[in-house]
Amino acid sequence: MASLYTVKGILILDNDGNRVLSKYYDDSMPTVKEQRAFEKKLFQKTNQSSAEIVMFEGITCVFRSNIDLIFYVFGSSQENELLLATVLNTLYDAISIVVRENIEKTTVLDHLDAVMLITDEIVDGGIVLEADPETLAVNATISSRDEGPITEQTLAQAWNKAGDILRRHLS
Amino acid sequence: MSYHKKDDEHDRNPFTHLEKTTVLQEARSFNEMPINARKCIIILTKILCLVHQGETFGTREATETFFSMTKLFQHKNVALRRMVYLCIKAMSTISEDVIMVTSSLMKDMNSKDDIYRGPAIRALCTVADGTTLQSLERFLKQAIVDRNVSVSSSALVSSLHLLSKGQDVVRRWVNEVQQAANNSTGMAQYHALGLLYHIKQRDRLAVQKLVATQMRNPALSSPFAYCLLIRYASKVLDQDPDGSVNEDIFAFLERCLRHKNEMVVYEAARAIVSVKNVTSRQIAPAVAVLQVFLGSPRPVLRFAAVRTLNKVSITHPNALKSCVLDMETLITDSNRSVATLAITTLLKTGTESSVDRLMKQISSFMHEITDEFKIVVVEAIRALCLKFPQKYPVLMNFLSSTLRDEGGFEYKRAIVKTITSIVENVKEAKETGLAQLCEYIEDCEYPALLTSILDMLGTQGPTTSHPHKYIRFIYNRLILENSVVRAAAVDALTKFGQHCEGVRQSVVIILRRCMLDSDDEVRDRVMFALSILEGGPAADITHMMLTESETEYVVKCTKHAFAEHIVFEYSVTNTLNDQILENAQVVMEGGEQEIDADDVIMIPAPKIEYDQTVSSFVAFPSDPTVGAQTFETRLDFLVRDVDPDTQEVAEDSYEDTYALEDVDLEFADFMQAVSKPNFSSAWSAMQGVAEEADTFNLEAIKSLQDAARNIPSFLGMATCEKSNVVPEDATRHTLFLSGVFVGNIPVLAVAKLAFDQGVSMELAVRSENEDLCTLILQSVA
Numbered sequence: 001m002a003s004l005y006t007v008k009g010i011l012i013l014d015n016d017g018n019r020v021l022s023k024y025y026d027d028s029m030p031t032v033k034e035q036r037a038f039e040k041k042l043f044q045k046t047n048q049s050s051a052e053i054v055m056f057e058g059i060t061c062v063f064r065s066n067i068d069l070i071f072y073v074f075g076s077s078q079e080n081e082l083l084l085a086t087v088l089n090t091l092y093d094a095i096s097i098v099v100r101e102n103i104e105k106t107t108v109l110d111h112l113d114a115v116m117l118i119t120d121e122i123v124d125g126g127i128v129l130e131a132d133p134e135t136l137a138v139n140a141t142i143s144s145r146d147e148g149p150i151t152e153q154t155l156a157q158a159w160n161k162a163g164d165i166l167r168r169h170l171s
Numbered sequence: 172m173s174y175h176k177k178d179d180e181h182d183r184n185p186f187t188h189l190e191k192t193t194v195l196q197e198a199r200s201f202n203e204m205p206i207n208a209r210k211c212i213i214i215l216t217k218i219l220c221l222v223h224q225g226e227t228f229g230t231r232e233a234t235e236t237f238f239s240m241t242k243l244f245q246h247k248n249v250a251l252r253r254m255v256y257l258c259i260k261a262m263s264t265i266s267e268d269v270i271m272v273t274s275s276l277m278k279d280m281n282s283k284d285d286i287y288r289g290p291a292i293r294a295l296c297t298v299a300d301g302t303t304l305q306s307l308e309r310f311l312k313q314a315i316v317d318r319n320v321s322v323s324s325s326a327l328v329s330s331l332h333l334l335s336k337g338q339d340v341v342r343r344w345v346n347e348v349q350q351a352a353n354n355s356t357g358m359a360q361y362h363a364l365g366l367l368y369h370i371k372q373r374d375r376l377a378v379q380k381l382v383a384t385q386m387r388n389p390a391l392s393s394p395f396a397y398c399l400l401i402r403y404a405s406k407v408l409d410q411d412p413d414g415s416v417n418e419d420i421f422a423f424l425e426r427c428l429r430h431k432n433e434m435v436v437y438e439a440a441r442a443i444v445s446v447k448n449v450t451s452r453q454i455a456p457a458v459a460v461l462q463v464f465l466g467s468p469r470p471v472l473r474f475a476a477v478r479t480l481n482k483v484s485i486t487h488p489n490a491l492k493s494c495v496l497d498m499e500t501l502i503t504d505s506n507r508s509v510a511t512l513a514i515t516t517l518l519k520t521g522t523e524s525s526v527d528r529l530m531k532q533i534s535s536f537m538h539e540i541t542d543e544f545k546i547v548v549v550e551a552i553r554a555l556c557l558k559f560p561q562k563y564p565v566l567m568n569f570l571s572s573t574l575r576d577e578g579g580f581e582y583k584r585a586i587v588k589t590i591t592s593i594v595e596n597v598k599e600a601k602e603t604g605l606a607q608l609c610e611y612i613e614d615c616e617y618p619a620l621l622t623s624i625l626d627m628l629g630t631q632g633p634t635t636s637h638p639h640k641y642i643r644f645i646y647n648r649l650i651l652e653n654s655v656v657r658a659a660a661v662d663a664l665t666k667f668g669q670h671c672e673g674v675r676q677s678v679v680i681i682l683r684r685c686m687l688d689s690d691d692e693v694r695d696r697v698m699f700a701l702s703i704l705e706g707g708p709a710a711d712i713t714h715m716m717l718t719e720s721e722t723e724y725v726v727k728c729t730k731h732a733f734a735e736h737i738v739f740e741y742s743v744t745n746t747l748n749d750q751i752l753e754n755a756q757v758v759m760e761g762g763e764q765e766i767d768a769d770d771v772i773m774i775p776a777p778k779i780e781y782d783q784t785v786s787s788f789v790a791f792p793s794d795p796t797v798g799a800q801t802f803e804t805r806l807d808f809l810v811r812d813v814d815p816d817t818q819e820v821a822e823d824s825y826e827d828t829y830a831l832e833d834v835d836l837e838f839a840d841f842m843q844a845v846s847k848p849n850f851s852s853a854w855s856a857m858q859g860v861a862e863e864a865d866t867f868n869l870e871a872i873k874s875l876q877d878a879a880r881n882i883p884s885f886l887g888m889a890t891c892e893k894s895n896v897v898p899e900d901a902t903r904h905t906l907f908l909s910g911v912f913v914g915n916i917p918v919l920a921v922a923k924l925a926f927d928q929g930v931s932m933e934l935a936v937r938s939e940n941e942d943l944c945t946l947i948l949q950s951v952a
Contacts, residue, residue, distance in 0.1 A: 113212050113213075
């Protein structure tokens with residue numbers, strides 16, 4: 001429990017239980033077969049559930065669904081549940097900013113590269129790396145340095161936009 | 172950007188029906204000039220998608236893709252570059268020659284543009300090997316103390332990964348990490364604190380100092396860092412319950428209860444309630460904040476709070492009095508886990524009158540919750556039944572239905588453990604519980620549970636009103652199960668045979684049928700059992716220690732003598748927490764008897780875990796006429812190493828031998844000392860049966876007192892009529908001795924002692940067996 005390795009995995013499944021994105025950070029489920037079996041059980045327990053948290057097979061999993069997607073973050077059953085929930089909300093909010101608050105399967109797939117970059121920066125090998133949704137969203141959507149010089153001003157604009165979306169989203 | 176046409180309903184998702192070969196084909200366009208950033212990003216996303224879907228890549232295809240990917244470093248698009256990093260990380264374990272991207276990544280790591288630096292460091296440390304790492308050391312140390320949080324965090328987290336992969340070079344960066352811990356902001360505080368702890372964790376004083384310093388650090392702001400510091404602080408409390416900093420730690424934890432971030436508040440609350448030997452008063456503030464969480468609209472908060480309070484209900488049930496109303500409202504919570512935890516908490520803290528209502532409530536959704544929570548319920552029932560024994564009918568009824576439910580091993584084990592504990596502690600529930608377990612073993616799929624239930628039937632069954640009821644259930648296991656379970660069934664039957672006259676005969680008949688069992692171990696146990704059950708009652712039991720009591724393995728020998736057999740029971744205790752002993756067998760060599768190897772029965776202790784005592788047996792035909800014998804003994808066994816911290820058990824085992832003290836077998840071992848209250852009338856009553864007498868000069872004995880001590884213990888007989896007391900100035904004395912020889916033969920003896928320079932003895936022996944009288948006189952000579 002004294003370790004920084006707090007997150008065992010991040011998943012985004014669609015409403016049929018298919019993978020949109022999957023990251024497993026430790027080797028407790030090394031094969032795809034084991035992972036799929038776990039996801040199937042997870043999906044059964046969480047699909048159309050408002051519980052927001054489940055615990056089974058030594059794992060605590062927090063989840064959040066929207067239209068046709070479910071977002072999951074899971075860790076050891078000893079893990080601080082609110083810490084896992086913080087990571088989940090960061091993921092959800094950062095993606096929300098990128099897809100302009102319109103989270104559903106098509107928009108997420110439209111921005112899959114950004115979603116992957118966000119996931120990569122939230123958790124690195126099981127360690128929470130960045131927990132600020134705005135920073136994550138901005139980092140994942142800066143596309144080009146050479147298509148016009150990046151200035152303090154453009155960066156500030158991006159920040160403001162992200163802030164606006166987030167505030168509306170949270171209110 | 173848009174990867175697909177909105178109107179294409181059939182294939183809305185360009186990433187679901189990916190073909191690996193097609194995507195790898197597309198990846199060749201990485202080599203095209205000029206680079207089309209958008210197109211390449213899509214292809215890289217597709218490659219990562221394949222990885223996410225679980226597609227595997229061959230070394231060659233991975234290496235080819237990896238190589239063409241390096242071309243993309245020529246383009247400056249940030250998103251493209253970061254996608255390349257992602258693919259490098261994903262391919263790094265499959266592809267060969269990953270080291271070729273080192274220089275490109277190093278360039279990015281030292282770029283003027285901060286956006287590249289963090290991600291490049293992380294990618295670089297994924298591909299770096301020991302040698303590369305040495306050339307990177309200077310840059311990584313700089314990055315750790317970089318003023319940019321993302322760069323510093325990336326370097327710290329990557330260092331942690333390297334350290335947990337065994338790259339000890341990271342330990343040399345302790346000064347930089349220390350600097351980062353003191354000066355950094357945001358998430359880098361969290362990472363620096365974590366890395367610093369990892370480097371110092373084996374040095375208790377250093378950890379204590381780290382915690383003390385950081386608790387006073389006014390710049391500490393990251394909620395994650397707070398959570399981590401709380402964990403380290405409670406570790407310090409745990410390891411050093413009387414430490415000088417403990418007051419400060421408690422003050423810090425209480426301060427954290429007022430932190431503005433709920434994650435920190437909760438971490439502090441659960442740290443406080445888990446402190447060893449904490450008082451109800453000390454946990455009151457923590458319970459208060461958890462109580463507030465109980466009313467939160469967010470399920471995660473309610474879950475976290477009720478789960479923690481459920482644990483508190485075991486240690487401090489009275490501290491939860493104020494939460495009862497809040498818990499009651501959670502009984503119908505839509506999150507069944509929350510409802511379960513609330514109900515079990517109430518069961519543990521509530522009164523007897525509420526039991527029926529709560530049990531009814533929980534039965535209604537037992538099928539909806541996971542095994543983890545079913546175990547919580549079952550464990551609450553165990554506590555409940557011990558607290559309110561008269562409630563056993565409703566509770567046992569509930570347990571019986573759970574036994575019939577679907578469920579995994581851990582869940583079933585919890586149920587069996589609970590029923591066992593109730594059977595052992597609540598007298599009224601004993602027969603109900605045993606009947607439930609008997610029914611359960613008829614279709615129990617777990618051998619470990621079967622053996623433990625059989626063992627418990629053997630212990631508890633013989634003292635019930637109808638012991639014969641259980642024989643049939645045990646017999647069924649003897650026919651239907653694997654050898655481990657059959658052996659346990661034999662042991663259980665043996666116990667019934669030993670303790671209940673009424674069933675002994677049927678047990679013997681059943682065991683005889685098992686003499687041809689296909690398994691050696693089972694046959695040995697059957698032979699052993701029969702030698703006990705058919706050989707009449709044990710004649711004598713003597714104990715001796717074969718090791719010092721403070722050694723690695725403590726071995727005690729108990730000798731059981733039967734008419735036909737002598738049985739040596741060696742109870743072996745494993746006092747090492749880093750070993751499991753397997754197949755432990757005491758081997759006896761020497762002695763005066765000629766014994767056919769086929770007549771020796773040896774039963775090893777199959778497995779002895781730390782702090783457990785398990786017996787190994789040796790039995791062979793007894794022959795009291797041989798006289799005193801000495802056997803050299805040793806313990807042969809297999810050792811399986813265990814990590815005492817993680818409980819991880821080694822896959823390999825190795826043989827080992829441990830020398831033991833010699834074991835003596837003497838005449839006295841065949842005799843049981845049984846006192847006669849009225850010796851003279853017993854002696855007269857034996858007049859006319861066999862009597863032998865002889866006179867001896869006892870050269871080794873110096874006084875009458877000495878003789879009165881040694882002769883009874885040599886013969887294994889009891890002294891009667893207080894004849895063991897010899898007046899100090901006496902020159903003559905008579906000992907009245909009584910005993911029962913193996914085979915249930917009473918023996919009486921009168922030893923007339925006289926002292927005149929030495930001790931002489933006239934010994935007369937009476938018993939129904941003339942040979943025995945002679946044997947006793949011979950043994951003295």
